[in-house]
Amino acid sequence: MRSRRKLRTRLIVSFSLFGIGLSVLFAMAALYVRAKVEDQLVVNALQHDVDSNIERLHANPNYQAHSGLVEGWFKSDRTLYKMPLAWQNLDSGVHDISEVGPDGRIHHYKLAVRRKYGLIGFIRYDVGRDEQGKRQLLIGLVAAVVLFSLLSLALGVWLSRRVLRPVTELAARLRDFRRIGKAEPLAPHVADDEVGELAQALDEYSERLTALVERDREFNSDVSHELRTPLAVISSTTELLQSSPDLNDKLRERLKRIERSSRQATEMIEALLLLSRAERRGPTFGEITDAVKVAEDVIENQRPHMRDKPIDLRLRGVQPLKVDAPASVLAVVLTNLVGNAIKYTQNGEVEVSILEDRIVIEDTGRGIKAEEADALFQRGTRGEGATGSGAGLGLAIVRRLCELYGWHVAIRPREDVVGVVATVLFPRANRAG
Template sequence: MIVSFALFGFGLSALFAVAALYVRAKVEDQLVVSSLQRDADSYVQQMHESPGQPFYSKLMTGWGWSDRTLYKAPLSWQALPSGVHDIYETDQDGETRHYKLAVSRKYGLIAFVKYDVSRDDLGKQQLLISVIGAVFLFGLLSLVLGLWLSRKVLKPVTELANRLRDFRKVGKAEPLAPYFADDEVGELAHALDEYSVRLTAMVERDREFNSDVSHELRTPLAVIASTTELLQGSPDLTEKLSERLKRIERASRQATELIEALLLLSRAERRGPTRGETTEVGKVAADVIESQRPQVRGKPLTIELAVQDQAVSVNAPASVLAVALTNLIGNAIKYTLEGTVRVEVGDGRIEVIDTGPGIKPEDAERLFQRGVRGEGAGGSGAGLGLAIVRRLCELYGWDVSMRPRDDGNGAVACIKFS
């Protein structure tokens, strides 16, 4: 608003100034030229009809010669045709003065009428200075007016924004509409109050749902885990049943980790990520690989883990990292029919390299969107695994990406830890 008012005032004043100068110059030039030409014509007519009679003019000076006596005229005038000409001459004080010289040639006579326009030039200069001063004055007034109006008009909006910031500091929202008049800003405050009520109700439902899930799901999972542990200690347990109990135990642990990660993600997206727990990436990767080995059965597939001498640790719960790696390693095993799935840990990152069908470079980023599944995914899965991985990585400032292998045979999933 301030800039608009300032530019509008300055532009309007400048346009008025240019128009005033142009009109003045145009009218003045027409008046002077027509007056001079009329006097020159009148003077030559007077010399023709009444030779010897003097020419009288209060504003102009005139001279008349015949063709034989034209040599008496100034040399620069003698070749001038009929019409009005601009000439510049030096006066007795050595100053250059501007004149308009009207020339009329008739009946073998030549009349010259000279008009001093230096005074008009001075008037033009003074007018130009005055107009420029007026332009800047009106521009300044427009700026002040724009500043005043913007403060007056935007003051309620600024107050509304400050109250919203105060709500964020306090942690709870209060009605806004009572503090504002029944105008556009008041209508906006009323709409914000309605939105705040709906948002608060939604957050409360989300918080209650998270609390219910935390209680209702953890309890049966804990029962499954404890029962499985007791059954594994039975002396008459066969090898086949032992293997099935281990699968139940791994599935229970994965479900517990997934629930913890999702609840943590839900809480942290409102209050920020939970830190303070240091997790060793290589150890979590080894546990995840062991839990995924049942998927390898029946496939000519090898899973390798390569950890550099220097251990890589992250400041995040183990459940978060386990959920992310379970999705990446599980996808690699699912899509690779034969060959190798290699997990490399080191240099502040972890990479999962497979020898599966690979991915297209243009599809690499799209795979992290909800509901998007890779080619050859089959009928299982809802396309949410990589989307959850992306959310967890964004929460903790990690960079997750996928790309095709350089040789085109397989894909590389990578997490760079901050």
């Protein structure tokens, strides 16, 4: 286990050191640039001044040497006329002037003027070299900014990788667990810090989730065994009873209803168990189901539920349609949709149409509002005016089964008369033949 150091502490320390180091480097660079430029400016100016005077004295021994950087003149009111005309009316203070120098080029000067005691003093300073120094300083600062920006970028990338490396490693381990199909403890592989706390929480969550999945698997196995066995006994017993020659028509019809209910319950259990397994492992394909035959069986099984309602329940528009899915899944979907159509229709008709790519169930019941159609597929939602002890789970199960196998189920109000149209669309990839 690595030594404990808070991730927050590492961030604070890292960026504090980064800020201090950057500030120190910038200060040192600014001082260096300033000293370098200032030294270069002074050296160049002095060297140029002394070289200029030496050359002039060599050429003319009678030349009166003077500085080209700083020049001064002091006049009285009577001798002021000897100064340039533009200077004579200047007030006391420092003025910016531009004049043509001895080299024939325009030079920029600072001219200090002072009038006092009847005297007028002029001190002129050539600022052209200062401007050159400013340009050099500006270039140096721009270069320093670019250099420090690149340095900051490099340090930021390095720090981000170093600080976030534990999180990246944790995410990589999680992806590996998904690839190999099993989870292993994460906490022993990370530091004892905030990331370690996250790893411990993930380990605890993984343990709870594994236990939940295991209980769900055991429950499914128990349900499969405990419910299928009595349903199989009921089915076989009703078959034996129906073969008895001394049964009257009334008892025989009741036994048929028991047989249909038993078969419907078996299909529902198989579909729910299949849904539970498939949502964990993925749907199973390869079992081709004849949709027409399933629809016919569903319609016959639903006729006893009409309870003497004046409803015409029929199958029409039959076209060949084979679906790549277990028959129990399609039976559960159609049983819920047809059963709802019968439940909410007091009189009229319920028609089931088999087309080449879909099954359509139309009724003349109470109808629904278009904006409420999608909400009926939510768990626990029942239609307006629903009666009985239903829990509003039928359509929710239908949607889950359809989503699992890639079908599209929808409900909408009828346009011609009051009623509902339910459609199950089978994409090309889910159809056979």
